[in-house]
Amino acid sequence: MKILMKIAGCMLVFISFSCPADNKVKWGYEGDIGPSSWGNLSQEFAVCQTGQKQAPIDIPAISATTSGASIQTNYKPAQAEIVNNGHTIQINLTNGEGANLNGVDFKILQFHLHTPGEEKVDGTTYPLNAHLVHKNSDGKFAVIGIFFKEGTENASLKSIFSVMPAHEGQQSLNENFDASDLLPDTLSYYQYEGSLTTPGCTEGVTFYILKKPVEMSTAQLNQFKKIFPMNARPVMPLNGRTITQHD
Numbered sequence: 001m002k003i004l005m006k007i008a009g010c011m012l013v014f015i016s017f018s019c020p021a022d023n024k025v026k027w028g029y030e031g032d033i034g035p036s037s038w039g040n041l042s043q044e045f046a047v048c049q050t051g052q053k054q055a056p057i058d059i060p061a062i063s064a065t066t067s068g069a070s071i072q073t074n075y076k077p078a079q080a081e082i083v084n085n086g087h088t089i090q091i092n093l094t095n096g097e098g099a100n101l102n103g104v105d106f107k108i109l110q111f112h113l114h115t116p117g118e119e120k121v122d123g124t125t126y127p128l129n130a131h132l133v134h135k136n137s138d139g140k141f142a143v144i145g146i147f148f149k150e151g152t153e154n155a156s157l158k159s160i161f162s163v164m165p166a167h168e169g170q171q172s173l174n175e176n177f178d179a180s181d182l183l184p185d186t187l188s189y190y191q192y193e194g195s196l197t198t199p200g201c202t203e204g205v206t207f208y209i210l211k212k213p214v215e216m217s218t219a220q221l222n223q224f225k226k227i228f229p230m231n232a233r234p235v236m237p238l239n240g241r242t243i244t245q246h247d
């Protein structure tokens with residue numbers, strides 16, 4: 001009876017808003033909660049379906065026009081919390097400083113990983129990518145994307161992968177983490193206007209996708225895939241967006 005009342009109470013709240021005992025709408029990357037259904041799973045996810053500037057995209061590198069300033073980073077070693085949120089491994093950084101993007105200072109909040117890489121370049125897919133999520137003082141988001149290809153073991157991922165939780169949960173990293181250790185040696189990029197690539201797919205996010213991939217070992221890739229075999233949203237229509245690039 002007690003359980004029934006709880007369910008009934010929850011249902012009532014659910015009709016008007018959502019169940020407080022489980023207010024997270026379940027979404028995923030496959031089946032009827034997969035990307036093509038996200039927009040229908042919740043009103044708060046509607047823009048996943050209706051949005052016109054959604055991410056990721058297949059970057060038409062050939063037609064990208066040159067514009068923008070060089071990326072200036074001033075990341076510093078920061079306290080890192082490694083979270084398995086059920087959708088990815090996300091590394092939350094406290095006081096990791098940030099980057100200057102086209103004259104505006106952004107602070108890094110977190111980075112997380114997708115396999116296969118979410119953005120494509122002229123149809124080419126990478127096995128994995130990182131999205132470094134930044135926010136400025138106006139609350140605007142900017143993401144620096146880093147592609148990973150298979151090759152030499154990646155030292156900065158190694159520290160994370162040695163403690164990343166296989167199931168939902170979190171783990172602090174013993175040593176500080178420096179986001180600059182993730183970067184390739186050149187920061188030339190493609191720039192586009194997009195959205196969060198997970199529900200609610202909020203738009204107004206500027207992406208700086210670094211052209212030069214970095215390396216990770218096949219063993220590292222498999223280690224991530226063991227937890228998340230596939231956590232990439234398919235590419236979304238350009239809808240007339242222009243892509244710029246900077247070398």
Ligand SMILES: [Zn+2]
Binds near residue numbers: 112114131197
């Ligand atoms: Zn992402």
